[in-house]
Amino acid sequence: MSSVTGGRSPLRGVCAGLALLLVQAACTREPEGGGGGRDGGNGAVAVDVKEARLGRLRAPLTLVGPTQPVELVAVRARVEGHLEKLAVDVGDAVKEGQELGRLSTALLDAEVHETEAGLAEARSQVASAEAGVAQARSALEQSRLAQAQAQVEARRYERLARRGIASRQEAEQRTTEARTARQAVRAAAQQVRTQQSLVAAARARVRAQAALLAAARERRSFASLRSPVNGRVVERFHTVGDLVLAGNEVLRVGDFSQVEVALSVSELELSRVKPGQRVPVRLDALGDTAFTGTVTRVSPQADPLSRLVPVEVVLDNPEGRIGSGLLARVQLDNGGEERLLVLESALRVDQPDAGSGLSSAQGGSGTGADDGLLEPPPEEGRVFVVTGAADGGGARVEERRVRLGARADGQVEILSGLREGERVVVRGERPLSTGTEVRPSALSDGLAPEGGTGGGRE
Template identity: 70%
Template sequence: MRAVMDGFLSRGPFAVGLMLLLTHGACSRGEEGSQKGAPDAGNGAVAVDVKEVQRGRLRAPLTLVGTTQPVQEVAVRARVEGHLETLTVDVGDSVSTDQELGRQDPTLLDAAVHEAEAALAGARAEAASAEAGVAQAKSALEQSRLAAAQAEVEARRYESLAERGISSRQEAEQRATAARTAQQAVQAASQQVLTQQSLATAAQSRIRAQEALLAAAKERRSFATLRSPLSGRVMARFHSPGDVVLAGAEVLRVGDFSQVEVAVSVSELELSRVKPGQKVPVRIDAFGDTSFTGTVARVSPQADPVSRLVPLEVVLENPEGRIGSGLLARVRFENGVQEQLLLLESALIVGLGGPGDGGQPAPSAEGRVFVVKGGESGSAPQVEAREVRVGARADGQAEILSGLQEGERVVVRSQRPLQSGTEVRPSALSDSGPQGVGGGGRE
C-alpha cells in the first residue's frame, strides 16, 4: 500500500486527490456494512406509532344555520276591487283574530245589496199572488163539485120521472147532459188548482233564489272590511289609504309569533341524527349567548335531488314575542350518545396483521389490538395482543365497548406484523408516555 501511495505522490497533486477520494469511499462502505450487520439502537425493536385510548364522542356536534319565521304567516288580501278608505293598523302592531284592519269603499256593494233586496220583494209579491190564485182555484173547484153533485141528483130524478111517464124522455136526457157537463167543469177546476199550485211553488223557489242572492250580496259587502284571520303582529303593509286595490291584491301580512320556526337543511349523511320531537339547543345571533330550546317539528320526506339536503323545521316557543322573523339562528344537534372509549380504526388493522397503512378494519363487532406494555426503567417495551369489542365507527375512529381501559397505549401503525411479546420502538409521532415507551425513538 505504501508503494502505491509513493507512486501517486510522484505523479502530482491530482493523483493525490484521487487517491484520498477512493480511500474515503472505501471507508464509508465499510462503515455502512458494519452498521447493517450490527443491531440498531432499539436492538431489533419494531418501529410503531402508539396512541392512548381516550374517552369522547364518535362524531362532533352538528350545527345547522337557518332563519327564523313565524309559525304561521297569512296574507290579508282584498277580496273585492275597490277604493281603500282606511287602515287601522301598521307594521309591528298586535292584532287579534277577526279584528278589523281596514275598510274599502262599499258604495257599489251596497247598491248590489239594495238591488237584491228589491228583487226579493218582487219575488215575494209574485208568490203572494200565486197563493191567492191557488185559493181562488180551490174555491172554484169546490163550487164545481157542488154543481156537479146537484146536476147528478137532478139527472137521476128526471130519469125516474121519465120511466114513470111523468116527465118526458127528452127532459131526462137534458138533465143527464147537464150532469156530465158539471163533472167536466170539476175536472177543469181541479186542473186549474194544480196549475196555480205549480205557479206558487215556482214563486217560492224564486224567493229562495233571491234570498240566496241577497245573502251573497251582503256577504260580498262584508268583504269591504279587512279582518285579521289570526292573532299575531303585522309584518308588512303593501297599500295605503287612497289606493285602488284589485281583488286578490295583498294589503297586509300578519304572522303568529307565539312560536317561531327555524328552517334548516341537513345532509342525507347526517339525517340519522334528526328525529321528529327531538329537543335541540338553538342560538340566535341577535340574542348573543342566550340559548333557546327548540323542537324538531317536521322532517321532509324528500331530499333535494341536486344538493341531497333534507329540509326540516325546528319550532321555538315565543310567548313574549321576543324573537322576530328573518333572524340568523344556529341549531345544534348533539351526538346523542354518552362518551365512549375511542380508538383509531388503524389499530384494528394492525391487529389483523397488516402494516397499519392500508386495508380495511374488520366489520364485525369483535377485533384485536396490540397494547404496549413495559418500557419503565429503561427496559424495552413489548406488545400484548388484546381482544376487544367494537361499537360504531365513523371518521376513522371506532368505539371500544370492552377490552381496553382509558389511558392504555395501543399500536395504531406498525412497520411489520406484530405478535404478543414483540419488542417495539414508539415513534416520535406517538403519544407521550413513560420513559422509554413513547417519544424517545427515531424512525
C-alpha cells in the same frame, strides 16, 4: 547476513502493532452487539405512540337556517274597492277575527239594495199566486155544488119521464146539464193545480232572491279585512286610498306562538335526523339563550340538483322573543356518546377463518373508513400497550386484547380492555411481540407514567 536480518526487524514490528489494534477494536465493539442478542438502547424498535382518549367518533351535526313563523297568512281583498281604513301597521299584535282594515262599500250596498227589492217582488208574486189558488178552490167548490144539484135534477126528471109526468126531452136536458156541471168541476180542479204551480214557482223565486241577497250581503262583509290568526303584522302592501283589486294582498300576518327553522340536510347525514327528535337551538340574535326544538317534518324528496333534503324544526315561542328571518343554529346530532378512541392502525384484528396480522401501520392494511361512514367492526382485536419509563428509556410493549365498537374516520371505539390515557402503538418499523423494547418516535404523544395522560390529541 546480519545486515539483512536487521532490515526485516522494523516490518515485523509494524505488522504486530496492526494486529493488536484490530483485536482491541473487535473487543471494544463486542459489548454493543453482544449480550445474548438483546436490543440495546440503539437497538429498540422505533414506534409511533398515541394515547387512548375519550371522544366522539363523529363530529356533531349542526346546521344553520332562518326562522319564520309557524304559520304565515296573507290577508287579501276578496272584493274590489278603495282602501278606506287601515287600523294596524307592521309589528302590531292582532287577534283572530280582529278587523284590520276596511274597503269602500258603495257599490256593494247598491247591490244589496237591488237584491232586497227583487226579493220583495218575488214575495209579492207568491202572495198573488196564493190568492189565485184560493179563488180557484172557491170556484171548484161552487162547481161541485152545481154538479151535485144537476145530478139530482137529472135523476128526478128521469123518474117523472118514466111515469109520463114530464116529457123525455126535459129529462134529457137535465142529464145534459149534469154532464156540463161535471166538466166544470174538472176545469175548476185543473185551475187549482195551475195556481198551486204558480205558487211553487213564486216561492222558488223567493228562495233564489234570498240566496242572492245573502251572497250580496256576504260580499259586502268582505269589505272588512279581518285577521285569520293570532299573531303580528309582518308586512303591509297598501295604504289608505289605494284601489285594491279582488285577490290583492293587503297585509301579511304571522303566527309567532311557534317558530319554524328551515334546514337542508345532506343525504349522507339523513340517517342522523328523525321526525319527533328533540334538538337544541341557539340564535345569534339572542346570545347564549338556549331553546329546544322538535323535528316536525323530513321531506321524502331531496332536491334533484343539490341532493339536499328539506327538514323543518319547530320551537315554542310563548313570549314572542323570536322573530322572523333570524339566524338559528340547530344541533341535529351531538356526535353520540363519548367513548374511548384509538386509531385503527393500532389494531391487530381477530377475525374468524383468517390469520391475525398487524394493521396498515404494523404490516397490515387499514379499514378504508376515510369517508366518515360508520362500519360494523370486528367484535374483538388486540393492541400493543407501551409500559415503562416516562421518557421512553427501557419502554416495552404488552399485547392487550380489547373489545371493539363502531369505527369512522380512521378511529375505532374501545369498549373494554383499555383505560383512558394508556399509550398504544399505532405504527412500528417491524412486527412486535409482548416484551419487545421500543423507542417512541418524534411523532408520538408526550409520554407519561403508565395510566396517566400525555400530550396533545391526534
